[in-house]
Every structure is written in C-alpha cells, then in structure tokens.
Amino acid sequence: MSRQAILDEIQTYADELIAIRRDIHAHPETRFEEVRTAGIVAEKLRAWGLEVTEKVGVTGVVATVQGRRPGQRAIGLRADMDALFIEEANDVPHRSTVPGKMHACGHDGHTAMLLGAARYLSENRDFAGTVHFIFQPAEEAGTGAPAMIRDGLFERFPVDSVYGLHNSPGLAVGRFATRPGPVLAGSDFWGVTFRGTGGHGGAAPHLATDATVVLGQFLLAVHTILPRNLHPTESAALSVGHVSGGAFNSPNVMPSEVVVRGTARSFSPETQATIRRRLKELAEALAGAQGCTAEFAYDVLCPPTVNTAEKIPVAKAAAAAVVGEAAVGEVELSTGGEDFAFMLREKPGVFMRIGNGEASGNLHTPVYDFNDEALALGSAYWVSLVREELGLDA
Structure with missing residues (x-):
C-alpha cells in the first residue's frame, strides 16, 4: 500500500479520532489519575483487536500488535495522556469540564494520534516484527516514564528502539521537525524556605529577623547565576515560579517563614551541578547575613532529551513519506523538558515534533488547544515509522 493510501485510509476514521480527542480534552486527568483516559484507550485498543x-x-x-511477516525486531511508540493544573479559557464545545484542569499541552491529541496508528496497524499487519504502543501517564510531573520503566516496561515489552511525538504551536500543520543529539533540556525543581523570627511590622520591626528581606535579595541574586557562572555560549534556564509567605489579612505581621520555588533547565550534568550549588550558596549566605536560616531543596526531575543520531534519518524518512522532504526540518534546541528522556536513556530513538499551527495558542496556557487537522498526519507518521523500521522498506 502506498504512503498516500495509508493517509487516505486513516482519514476515513479521522472523525472518530477527533471525537476521542475532544472527549479526552473535556475530561482532563492529571498525574497518575488518568483512569478514565486509560479506560478509553484500553477499550478502543481491544475493540480493534490488539493485546492490551x-x-x-x-x-x-501498553498495547501490542504482531506483524504477519517473520521478524524478531520490535519498536515502541509512545504518547502521553495527562493534563495540567490550568483553568481553561477557551470557549469551545469540548472545553474542560474539570475546574482547574485542562489539556494545555496536547496530550489529548498525542493519545488520539497513537490510537489512530494502532487501529491502522492492527488492520494492516504487513510488516515484520512487533509494535508496542505505549500510553504513558504523568509526563508533566516528569515521573510517568520512570514509573513505567520501573514497572518493567522494556523487560515486559522488549523493543530495539523507541519513538516519541509532540505537537509544536507555531510550526505549520503538515510540517515535522527534529534534530540529532540534545533536543530538550533536563528539567529540575528547586525550592528554599527562609525562616526568621517574624514580628510586629509596625510596632517592633527592629526586634525581628526579617525573612522577607532575604527573599527580596535572593530573588534578585537568582538571576545572576547563569550570566556569572556559565560560559556565555552555554544554554540553560533558571526561573522563579512560586513565592508565598505571611497572611493576606495581617499585613502588619512580618512572616517568620517565606517560601520560593522555581525550575532549572540544563543540557549537561556540569551545568546542573553549578546551578544547584550556586542556588544553595546564595540562599544560605543571604539568610545568614540577615540572621535567618535557609532550607534548600533540589529535585531532579528528568535528564536532557537526547535523540540518537543514527535514528534521525529513519524518523525524518518516515515524516517525509507523509508530508514530503521539504516539510521536514530541524527544530531549535529548547530548554523545555520532557520525561521521554528516560526512555531514550534506555533505548535508541527520536523525539519528533509535529506542527500544530499558528492559531492554537502556546503550550501550557489557558487558551491552548490541539489542532485536529494534525491528527491524521500524526497517525500516518507513526505508521510510516513502522514501515521504515519493520516494513518492506526497512
């Protein structure tokens, strides 16, 4: 069957994929709570004849389909299922029905695309070997891929290579992009709790050790770490995402404790170690200068996402078979994070980007929505990838 014929066949059930995607979008589930979503996935896969x-x-x-031709090789295709803790602002029929949660990163679309490929490959098994379809929870927490790996993912479902696919707002629908080597940064969380005595901010501020002063100095100092500790060409990101302290209804009370949390992104263990060390040193030194204390925490979430160079031609050929070589480009290095990195540390593979268009909103924002025009293209890419790895063209 020709590559165009594959896309044409998937298009015949594109409406069903759109309905699945929008249903999942309307019922978002966050980290390790994807019970309803996983149930839909499992039900569809069984109905289409896959082992689940x-x-x-x-x-x-995890669903498995065996090709009709003899072959011992196997590949894994992975999609994420979880949503984010964001209140949706879109006025669409499939708007989130769960307060404070929405699919703001397109995992609903990723799930639907892989389902489309699973249906096609179950009905068209003219390949040699095994395909494992991996529907992963808790990507946004950076803990879903490690959980599946610890649960014996690659021992129970052995693969020779593994592939991931993520939508990209701003990249036109009908385009794909990736790059060899590092493609996304390692992602970490950090936090500091500053403690002082607190006190009466009006009557006796001179009797208190003020944790808010430390906080203010630390917030400024954080943004000196990268430009004054890393080589100017070294890529990294360091941001504050949470600050809390005191009681809103007691502005005359100096808090005895304030908390600041943020994220750090890096592409090497050396850079990660430098950021971690300097955050701790600054927190403790600034706290000590004001008679306060600092409790520092640093949580390593996931390593950099590093594509396997020798698999790049395979992934690009699969995308080109769907949209043409001219529509397959190289994505820029990004400090975004992705826990598919854990799978790429275990097996060779590629993390590919698929265009989501210009009007879909940015990832992780209340106005984002997956572009349904990309669904059939993504499913066709997965099928084309199986043909490249396990098919007659391999």
Missing part, C-alpha cells in the same frame, strides 16, 4: 496490558506504571497502558 493496563496499569503499567500505575495508569499506563
């Missing part, structure tokens, strides 16, 4: 294993890594689902 549920509760891999808590709420993950």
Whole structure:
C-alpha cells in the first residue's frame, strides 16, 4: 500500500479520532489519575483487536500488535495522556469540564494520534516484527516514564528502539521537525524556605529577623547565576515560579517563614551541578547575613532529551513519506523538558515534533488547544515509522 493510501485510509476514521480527542480534552486527568483516559484507550485498543496490558506504571497502558511477516525486531511508540493544573479559557464545545484542569499541552491529541496508528496497524499487519504502543501517564510531573520503566516496561515489552511525538504551536500543520543529539533540556525543581523570627511590622520591626528581606535579595541574586557562572555560549534556564509567605489579612505581621520555588533547565550534568550549588550558596549566605536560616531543596526531575543520531534519518524518512522532504526540518534546541528522556536513556530513538499551527495558542496556557487537522498526519507518521523500521522498506 502506498504512503498516500495509508493517509487516505486513516482519514476515513479521522472523525472518530477527533471525537476521542475532544472527549479526552473535556475530561482532563492529571498525574497518575488518568483512569478514565486509560479506560478509553484500553477499550478502543481491544475493540480493534490488539493485546492490551493496563496499569503499567500505575495508569499506563501498553498495547501490542504482531506483524504477519517473520521478524524478531520490535519498536515502541509512545504518547502521553495527562493534563495540567490550568483553568481553561477557551470557549469551545469540548472545553474542560474539570475546574482547574485542562489539556494545555496536547496530550489529548498525542493519545488520539497513537490510537489512530494502532487501529491502522492492527488492520494492516504487513510488516515484520512487533509494535508496542505505549500510553504513558504523568509526563508533566516528569515521573510517568520512570514509573513505567520501573514497572518493567522494556523487560515486559522488549523493543530495539523507541519513538516519541509532540505537537509544536507555531510550526505549520503538515510540517515535522527534529534534530540529532540534545533536543530538550533536563528539567529540575528547586525550592528554599527562609525562616526568621517574624514580628510586629509596625510596632517592633527592629526586634525581628526579617525573612522577607532575604527573599527580596535572593530573588534578585537568582538571576545572576547563569550570566556569572556559565560560559556565555552555554544554554540553560533558571526561573522563579512560586513565592508565598505571611497572611493576606495581617499585613502588619512580618512572616517568620517565606517560601520560593522555581525550575532549572540544563543540557549537561556540569551545568546542573553549578546551578544547584550556586542556588544553595546564595540562599544560605543571604539568610545568614540577615540572621535567618535557609532550607534548600533540589529535585531532579528528568535528564536532557537526547535523540540518537543514527535514528534521525529513519524518523525524518518516515515524516517525509507523509508530508514530503521539504516539510521536514530541524527544530531549535529548547530548554523545555520532557520525561521521554528516560526512555531514550534506555533505548535508541527520536523525539519528533509535529506542527500544530499558528492559531492554537502556546503550550501550557489557558487558551491552548490541539489542532485536529494534525491528527491524521500524526497517525500516518507513526505508521510510516513502522514501515521504515519493520516494513518492506526497512
């Protein structure tokens, strides 16, 4: 069957994929709570004749299809299922029905695209080997991929290579992009709790050790770490995302404790270590100068996402078979994070980007929505990838 014929066949059930995607979008589930989503995935896969294993890594689902031709090789295709803690602002029929949660990163679309490929490959098994469809929970927490791996993902479902696919707002629908080597940064969380005595901010501020002064100095000092500790050409990101302290209804009370939390992104263990060390040193030194204390925490979430160079031609050829070589480009290095990195540390593979268009809103914003025009293209890419790895063209 020709590559165009594959896309044409997937288009015949594109409306069903759109309905699945919008249903998942309307009922978002966050980290390790993807029970309803996983149930939909498992039900569809079984109806299409695939072998299904549920509760891999808590709420993950893995489905398997065997090709009709003899062959021992196997590949894994991975999609994420979880949503974010964001209140949706879109006025659409499939708007989130869950307060404070929405699919603001397109995992609903990723799930639907992989389902489309699973249906096609179950009905068209003219390939040699095995395909494992990996539906992963908790990507946004950076803990879903490790949970599946700890649960024996690659021992129970052995693969020779593994591939991921993520939508990209700003990249036109009908375009794909990736790059060899590092493609996304390692992602970490950090936090500091500053403690002082607190006190009466009006009557006796001179009797207090003021944690808010330390906080103010620290917030400024954080942004000196990268430009004054890393080589100017070294890429990294360091941001503050949470500050809390005191009681809103007691502005005359100096808090005895304030908290600041943020994220750090880096592409090497050396850079990560430098950021971690300097955050701790600054927190403790600034706190000590004001008679306060600092409790520092640094949580390593996921490593950099590093594509396997020798698999790049395979992934690009698969995309080009769907949209043409001219529509397959190289994505810029990004300090975004992705826990698919854990899978790429275990097996060779590629993390590919698919265009989501200009009007879809940015990722992780209340106005984002997955572009349904990309669904069939993404499913066709997965099928084309199987043909490249396990098919007659391999």
